[in-house]
Amino acid sequence: MISLNWVGDYIDIKDQDAHELATKITKAGINIESVVTHQIKGLVIGEVEHVEDHPDSDHLHVCKVNIGKEKLQIVCGAHNVREGIKVIVATVGTILPGDFEIKESKIRGVDSCGMMCALFELGLEEKTDETYAKGIAELDPEAPVGEDPLVYLGLDDTLYDLDIHKHRNNDCYYHIGFAYEIACILNRKVTLPSLEYKTIKEKIQDHFKLEVTTPKCSYYMAREVRNVHIGESPDFIKRRLLAAGMRPINNVVDISNYVMLEFGNPLHFFDKDKLGDRIVVRDAKDKEEVTTLDGKVRVLDSSDIVITDGEKIVCIAGVMGGENTEVDENTKNILIESAIFDPVSIRYTSRKLELPSEASIRYGKGLNYEYTEMASRRACHLLEKYAGAEVLEGYVLIDHEDHSEKKLSFQPEDVDSILGITISEEDMKHELERLDFPYTLKNGTFIVTIPRRRLDIDANVNDIAEEIGRLYGYNNLVSSLPNIPIRRGEYIGDVKYRKIVSKRLRSLGLNEVKTYTLVSPEMAEKFSYEDKKCVVLPNPMSVDKSVVRKSILPSFMNVYEYNKARGVKDVSIYEIAKTYDSSYNEVSKIAGLMTGDYAFNDWRGNQEIDFYVVKGIVENVLDYMGYEKRYSFVRSHCSDLHPGVQASIVLDGKTIGIIGKVHPNITKNNVFVFEMDLNSLFGRTNKLKYKEAFKYPSIQKDMAYIIDKNIDVSEIIKTIQKTANKTLQEVSVFDVYEGDKIDASKKSVAFNLVFNGVDRTLTDEEVMESFNKIIDKVVSTHHAELRDK
Amino acid sequence: MxxxxxxxxxxxxxxxxxxxxxxxxxxxxxxxxxxxxxxxxxxxxxxxxxxxxxxxxxxxxxxxxxxxxxxxxxxxxxxxxxxxxxxxxxxxAIDISLPSTKVPVGAPHILEKVIEEVEEVFLSMGYDVVDGPEIEEDKYNFEMLNIPKGHPARDAQDTFYIEGEEILLRSQTSPVQVRTMLKGEGKVPIRMICPGKTYRRDDDDASHSHQFMQIEGLLVDKNISLSDLKGTMDVLFKRLFGKDVETRFRPSYYQFTEPSVEVDITCVNCHGKGCNVCKHTGWVTVVGAGVVHPNVLRMSGYDPDVWSGFAFGFGAERLAMMKYDINDIRTFYNADLREAKVFDREDEE
Known part of the structure; x- marks a missing residue:
């Protein structure tokens, strides 16, 4: 949260409308999510004049509250309500945040006309166990009864809620940085706050020893102040901290937070007497322990940075201070730490210890040493002014920061070519001045010095083009198209095959669905027809999304159940998705699930989906992809499929998938599934060629056999094809019978054979010769009984 | 006779x-x-x-x-x-009023329908449609996009890691940019889009999904500018939402582009008049984009003194939600066939 009152200390914005200014700022690149104005109609300052216990409750109180023009009876449950305190009263009709309207009511039979409020109820603090425990807000005894409490507290401020995620860096998430942003938008100057203070004769460097042994601390400055008077902060500090969402504690702690919100640079205050005369900044040791100022014992490792007094740890750098050197109400002397630590390390430590704080977030985004140094002086200034501190002369400092100036030289055309428009030299100069970036311009070349406060800007033209562009206004960009050759793009690699298969499956009546890649461990093992293991996430969000699937089929059962539960009984779906095994091998799979009816006409009869419909879909896709006559279906043994109604799909001798009926243990309904490996279909087909239709008449012959039930018809067809000469063009099955008329262990199958000589007319004799040979072979090979020919 | x-x-x-x-x-x-x-x-x-x-x-x-x-x-x-x-x-003569036989025809997934429309726009402008792995290496997903380990920009993409900090489920389709550039070896111009699945550690609710689809685009050639990106976005959104749709660029911040922009388009719901969808601004943000950062070009073998380009990325779900007035992102992954069937038809021109 940025307070406009506070920003007003550094730049004159009295003439600006808060909402219009927010729009300008957002347009220039910093998203202001919301403009919060703390004005709540109906709040008044009241004085509690009388408190008595509620006759019908052990924790409620019936209070008489003077709000100036009248006295109200209010039933209040807060533990801290008592006679004589000044409170914030929400009178009847007040609407509190969350659209909560105060109404006249009876609480356990006693009239109550209003409510005494806690700060969190007014949206001024977060609601936590801690703020809840404080009870209702208690104002100063001098607070004027009958007045608006928010005006009295100075909380009638306007706040900007910034979208920090998209934020270009942390350079705007503090009031001086934000003032600079407004300054460049409005073309005004920023005035920095006073860093002046008097010093006493003693020099800190005469007695204090500083040592940094870790490369992860590039800057460490310490100053010392004496004889502070711990007490309450002045109102303006309390107000501003509250507005920024921080709770005032005492003048010393508040000043450290205040400076952080001013300069974006966190400080740490040590109780100097507890600390002693030495600081060593070093890497923590594995399993080293420290009790932090929240009283908890933290176990560290070697990637954490710690501040020590040479022996014991006094602070986890950038994250939280130690209990042993905490500033308390008896503290007299303070050591002010102002430092820069390795952002990655701070981010790691704060995440590991689950201690994200306003300070660690800022350390974690990086700091500029100019402000680190200024923040130290600013703290001295404020401690002298508001805590009676005496500041020692000098400082101790370890400084490994790069002090060379960040300079960039460029020609205006460089910026123009990035933006695609022409900005005049004059306009560029103007934008650089607004940015307050020092520059020189000689012979058409700009040399710009990038201020250290803009950590986000590197010395490259793209960065400066962005700064100039956003201030010049992106509405001035033109709408051009790249000046490059015309061509039509293509689907590349597996995308191409995915598209082909997808379109075919749609035209065959299957609806495309998308299901989640992450599944539960139980689901991941369903329909396991390949010898593969799954990738398991080490830190999943929940168990049901903890495994990367190796098959789409388990997810399809969910889709089936979901639709069935909604009365959809005809489900024909497909999905093409990437799957992975535990070695991260990627296979795109085509999966389908079909149940219910395929073609519908209720009054004439529907085509019900069975194994052969689904098999036909699979064959159609393979034929369409150019694999005609190169695949077969072989009995398979997937335990989640019906043992007698399933098959491996084999292409060129390699298993590429499975088809079958879902096992009755999983669903009682007739549900069929298939899954194929799309990668196996990549680019292995022959070129499409014209094939002339037969010129000479074909001769058709039929034959029927009684064979054992468990012989696959495909075996008979194989025998027929092997035995026949090349005049046999086609074999088809036109009848299959099992039933009363034949032995129960047998089935009757009838075949139709088509013969054609291709370049001549066949004679009946030669066809019969071949035909009889086939019959003999089938009979002898399969113990078949010729039934009919 | x-x-x-x-x-x-x-x-x-x-x-x-x-x-x-x-x-x-x-x-x-x-x-x-x-x-x-x-x-x-x-x-x-x-x-x-x-x-x-x-x-x-x-x-x-x-x-x-x-x-x-x-x-x-x-x-x-x-x-x-x-x-x-x-x-x-x-x-x-038959009763021609009796119900017909329903020939089986499947519908495309809503997202796929939208993606195919986007693909068609870009194919016509010479962009190839490519794909990349969903289990990805950290170096492609982050490092080579100018997001080193420990960088705060990673916070915005709470990532599913699989093996240490090296193997992950891609949190964006941007790694396909890197892979495409590496394949180009700094020699050939690039025009590609990559629609694909991405994953982030979000709890699923009406507006969040741990799995979602991004459409990534990259153009690398010579003398490519931010204005060229503007023109390209204009073509895309006019084709998707109609000729009267305007685009607007706002400055933004991404690690892999510089300058970076957010692309707003005229609110499709109210045609820019202001409504709840656009929070009464008349505009909705749909794309994150920008000029490819010189570091990103350099890391992938393209000399930034010779080559320049732009990149963009947007969510397919968001686009579909706007286009078809859908307000729950889970719709796309529930696969309710009663809803899916509706999308088996051509849209108006």
Missing amino acids: ENKKFDEIKKSLEEDLKDVEDLKVLDDLRIKYLGKKGLITELNSEIKNVPNEEKKEFGMKVNELKDQFNTFYDSVKERLDQAALNERLEKE
Whole structure:
């Protein structure tokens, strides 16, 4: 949260409308999510004049509250309500945040006309166990009864809620940085706050020893102040901290937070007497322990940075201070730490210890040493002014920061070519001045010095083009198209095959669905027809999304159940998705699930989906992809499929998938599934060629056999094809019978054979010769009984 | 005698041929005249008794009679056949109002429909459609996009890590940019889009999904500017949402582009007048984009002094939600076929 009152200390914005200014700022690149104005109609300052216990409750109180023009009876449950305190009263009709309207009511039979409020109820603090425990807000005894409490507290401020995620860096998430942003938008100057203070004769460097042994601390400055008077902060500090969402504690702690919100640079205050005369900044040791100022014992490792007094740890750098050197109400002397630590390390430590704080977030985004140094002086200034501190002369400092100036030289055309428009030299100069970036311009070349406060800007033209562009206004960009050759793009690699298969499956009546890649461990093992293991996430969000699937089929059962539960009984779906095994091998799979009816006409009869419909879909896709006559279906043994109604799909001798009926243990309904490996279909087909239709008449012959039930018809067809000469063009099955008329262990199958000589007319004799040979072979090979020919 | 017979037959013929309204009658007449013992057949057989010099004339006369009969026969037969057919067709009339047979046709997934529209726009502008792995290496997903380990920009993409900090489920489709550039070896210009699945550690609710689809785009060539990106976005959104849709660029911040922008388009719901969807601004943000950062070009082998480009990325779900007025992102992954079926048709032009 940025307070406009506070920003007003550094730049004159009295003439600006808060909402219009927010729009300008957002347009220039910093998203202001919301403009919060703390004005709540109906709040008044009241004085509690009388408190008595509620006759019908052990924790409620019936209070008489003077709000100036009248006295109200209010039933209040807060533990801290008592006679004589000044409170914030929400009178009847007040609407509190969350659209909560105060109404006249009876609480356990006693009239109550209003409510005494806690700060969190007014949206001024977060609601936590801690703020809840404080009870209702208690104002100063001098607070004027009958007045608006928010005006009295100075909380009638306007706040900007910034979208920090998209934020270009942390350079705007503090009031001086934000003032600079407004300054460049409005073309005004920023005035920095006073860093002046008097010093006493003693020099800190005469007695204090500083040592940094870790490369992860590039800057460490310490100053010392004496004889502070711990007490309450002045109102303006309390107000501003509250507005920024921080709770005032005492003048010393508040000043450290205040400076952080001013300069974006966190400080740490040590109780100097507890600390002693030495600081060593070093890497923590594995399993080293420290009790932090929240009283908890933290176990560290070697990637954490710690501040020590040479022996014991006094602070986890950038994250939280130690209990042993905490500033308390008896503290007299303070050591002010102002430092820069390795952002990655701070981010790691704060995440590991689950201690994200306003300070660690800022350390974690990086700091500029100019402000680190200024923040130290600013703290001295404020401690002298508001805590009676005496500041020692000098400082101790370890400084490994790069002090060379960040300079960039460029020609205006460089910026123009990035933006695609022409900005005049004059306009560029103007934008650089607004940015307050020092520059020189000689012979058409700009040399710009990038201020250290803009950590986000590197010395490259793209960065400066962005700064100039956003201030010049992106509405001035033109709408051009790249000046490059015309061509039509293509689907590349597996995308191409995915598209082909997808379109075919749609035209065959299957609806495309998308299901989640992450599944539960139980689901991941369903329909396991390949010898593969799954990738398991080490830190999943929940168990049901903890495994990367190796098959789409388990997810399809969910889709089936979901639709069935909604009365959809005809489900024909497909999905093409990437799957992975535990070695991260990627296979795109085509999966389908079909149940219910395929073609519908209720009054004439529907085509019900069975194994052969689904098999036909699979064959159609393979034929369409150019694999005609190169695949077969072989009995398979997937335990989640019906043992007698399933098959491996084999292409060129390699298993590429499975088809079958879902096992009755999983669903009682007739549900069929298939899954194929799309990668196996990549680019292995022959070129499409014209094939002339037969010129000479074909001769058709039929034959029927009684064979054992468990012989696959495909075996008979194989025998027929092997035995026949090349005049046999086609074999088809036109009848299959099992039933009363034949032995129960047998089935009757009838075949139709088509013969054609291709370049001549066949004679009946030669066809019969071949035909009889086939019959003999089938009979002898399969113990078949010729039934009919 | 012969002439007399001729006249008799001719007369009888003319008499018989009147008002024949039945195929049976017609057939009987054929037998009567042209059957084995038919009048004309018999007459013809008498030719043997005719003197030679008259045979020719006799023959001609018989043929005349035959022709007369046949002509008549054919015309009546055709008329009667047609009548009989008409009668049959009338009986065969069906109730055309009865329900049809529903031929099975599958619908595309809503997201896929939207993605295909986007693909078509970019294919026509010369962009290839490519794909990349969903289990990805950290270096492609982050490092080579100018997001080193420990960088705060990673916070915005709470990532599913699989193996240490090295292998992950891609949190964006941007790694495909890197892979495409590496394949180009700093030598060839690039125009590509990559629609694909991405994953982030979000709890699923109406507006969040741990799995979602991003459409990534990258163009690398010579003298490419931010204005070229603007023009490209204009083409895309005018094609997707209509000619009156405007785009607007706002400055933003991404690690892999510089300058970075957010692309707003005229709110499709209220046409820019202001409504709840656009929070009364008339604009909705749809794309994150920018000029490819020189570091990113350099890391992938493209010399930023020679090459320049732009990149963009947007969510397919968000686009589909806007286009079809869907307000729960889970819709896309529930696969409710009652809803899916609706998308089996062409959209308006």
